Amino acid sequence: MDHFLYRDGRLFAEDVALDTIAAEIGTPFYCYSAATLTRHFGLFDEALEGLDHLVCFAMKSLSNVAVLKLLGDLGAGVDVVSGGEYARARAAGIPGERIVFSGVGKTRDEMAQALEGGLRQFNVESEPELLVLDAVARSMGRRAPITLRVNPDVDAQTHEKIATGRKEDKFGVPLARARDIYAQAAILEGIEVVGIDVHIGSQLTSLAPFEAAYGKIARLTEELRADGHDIRRLDLGGGLGIPYIRDNEMPPLPSDYGAMVHRTLGHLGCEIEIEPGRLISGNAGVLVSRVLYVKEGEDRTFLILDAGMNDLARPAMYGAWHDVVPLVEPAAGTPRRPVDIVGPVCESGDTFARARDMPPLAAGDLVAFRSAGAYGAVMSSEYNSRPLVPEVLVRGDHSAVIRARPTFDDMIKRDIVPSWL
Numbered sequence: 001m002d003h004f005l006y007r008d009g010r011l012f013a014e015d016v017a018l019d020t021i022a023a024e025i026g027t028p029f030y031c032y033s034a035a036t037l038t039r040h041f042g043l044f045d046e047a048l049e050g051l052d053h054l055v056c057f058a059m060k061s062l063s064n065v066a067v068l069k070l071l072g073d074l075g076a077g078v079d080v081v082s083g084g085e086y087a088r089a090r091a092a093g094i095p096g097e098r099i100v101f102s103g104v105g106k107t108r109d110e111m112a113q114a115l116e117g118g119l120r121q122f123n124v125e126s127e128p129e130l131l132v133l134d135a136v137a138r139s140m141g142r143r144a145p146i147t148l149r150v151n152p153d154v155d156a157q158t159h160e161k162i163a164t165g166r167k168e169d170k171f172g173v174p175l176a177r178a179r180d181i182y183a184q185a186a187i188l189e190g191i192e193v194v195g196i197d198v199h200i201g202s203q204l205t206s207l208a209p210f211e212a213a214y215g216k217i218a219r220l221t222e223e224l225r226a227d228g229h230d231i232r233r234l235d236l237g238g239g240l241g242i243p244y245i246r247d248n249e250m251p252p253l254p255s256d257y258g259a260m261v262h263r264t265l266g267h268l269g270c271e272i273e274i275e276p277g278r279l280i281s282g283n284a285g286v287l288v289s290r291v292l293y294v295k296e297g298e299d300r301t302f303l304i305l306d307a308g309m310n311d312l313a314r315p316a317m318y319g320a321w322h323d324v325v326p327l328v329e330p331a332a333g334t335p336r337r338p339v340d341i342v343g344p345v346c347e348s349g350d351t352f353a354r355a356r357d358m359p360p361l362a363a364g365d366l367v368a369f370r371s372a373g374a375y376g377a378v379m380s381s382e383y384n385s386r387p388l389v390p391e392v393l394v395r396g397d398h399s400a401v402i403r404a405r406p407t408f409d410d411m412i413k414r415d416i417v418p419s420w421l
Ligand code: LLP
Pocket: 058, 061, 079, 102, 103, 162, 199, 201, 202, 203, 237, 238, 239, 240, 275, 276, 277, 278, 279, 314, 318, 374, 375
């Protein structure tokens, strides 16, 4: 459930009509609902009730500092994957003890930055990374708390580009090597082993792959404890999918996920961390865009929008499906016809949907891409020198621009023309 609903025929974000924001700041823009973010965070928090737990929002899905502050104030931790994300999390006031640092290619600088500023743990992904982290921590006179990300060789049955838990994927260490690497970690002075980490992929629509992976983690926990390691924390990653409102697909609810975690891991007495991104932010955001032209092709109709693949990359990148709805609610029974929904960028990949059944729309009309809160703004670029899309946060009847649209000057002044040119 989200808070983008029609009222008297106009699409609202909570108590703010989206067309009023469009009139104020122009299009395209992202708009997020604080109530939806709050609700989705709460669902996970409740689902793990009874277990010592921390919900670490995967901020790669939506990293605006205002959103992080909102979630941080609710008690959320964050999962960061770069020095930049770490800096954003701290700027949002998230305390170090609620920050986990993931990622397959952490640099020495990033390790030092997080050790200096404080963090909950690093999720280490390889032996060479473990050795570098040990060296960095020792050079600072610190011990780095770590989990080792294991690759359970489970197929998450999701899109090829976002599956991460099969042995051919670049992530984690093979389960079969885990005990050896833990033995190695235990004798490194700069390293303190605190637990195990796993993340098998994103947009999972079934609990079965999670359950298969977590069963393997439960067994590994017991083996490692028998080897003498103090495994007290399990980071279970993110990945629970959301409905993108197509074919009525209905991914499991956070409560089902939580019950499965209780069932598979509850007996171990570990602290549980999860790293959901998409389920918290995905349906908490829309991308609002204006129809520039309706162009009749030879045998297709093109709806040309002012948002492009640089603003919302998922359809071009993954063939992802986003529901597109007009800001003015069509009357019941309005006939629909298939149109291609495209952006203005100069390549055919800039296509959001082909042959999508849409109600009649004309130049100047506004539409919203739903489920665009996760991996929307964060993956946008200035391709074609189109300035980054602004972001707006709504709470009740308050709305605020939380990232302004850069001017052309802002964009251009980042380039430097050398004096010798
Ligand atoms: N933890 C780790 C270590 C991850 O790599 C990810 C996502 C998450 C948590 C959060 O997963 P979520 O709960 O959001 O599914 N750009 C793609 C998604 C990439 C996901 C990468 N890792 C998309 O637009 O679908």
